[in-house]
Amino acid sequence: MGFPDLDSIFTQSPSGVYTDVVPIQFYRVRSNGQVEYDTTRYLTISFNLPRYAELSIVPENSPHDASSTTYVMNFGTMVQNEELRADLYVKGNVGYGVMLSSMNGGKLMPTSGGNSSVPYQIRVGNSGYLTPSPAGAQFTVAQRYFGTSSSGERYNLRVRLGNFSQLDDGDYQEVITITVQAW
DSSP states (O other), rough: OOOHHHHHHHHHHEEEEEEEEEEEEEEEOTTSSSSSEEEEEEEEEEEEEOEEEEEESSSSTOOOOOOOOOOOOOOSOOOTEEEEEEEEEESSSOOOOEEEESSSSSEEETTTSOOOEEEEEEETTOOOOOOSSTTTTTTTEESSSSSSOOOOOEEEEEEEEEOOOOSSSEEEEEOEEEEEEOO
């Protein structure tokens, strides 16, 4: 009998306190070598399995990687309606909600402080495209009412550029914050 995989315990077992009682039987050896039962004592083992949810964002079709929590989508020379993809994974032993917010309200802004901007929309999983506006507002983009498998729940993440006219030269950026909350 081997020990169970700890990864599966934390992701497939509900949170809570787990307790087991293990009987321990004591025997004595008499001077003639005969073994005789003496008594039984009980050892109570208990541990708390905390509520657990983590997320990762990885290249499309890559597995969950708990250390991958930052991802850069580089559009290079931007083209209207261009789309880049990644995968968002959530792994946990309880239900959860996934929220996102945008620093610039759904726009790529020039790092040099120019006046032009590039609108975009974002899609998480099978939901429709969302313009995360106004800046700083939180949007719920996924939810689940029970834990995941040990590989996690995969949500395809798509960012699609909108229509834009003449752009200032330079780099454009946006910061999207994605948060998972265990329920």
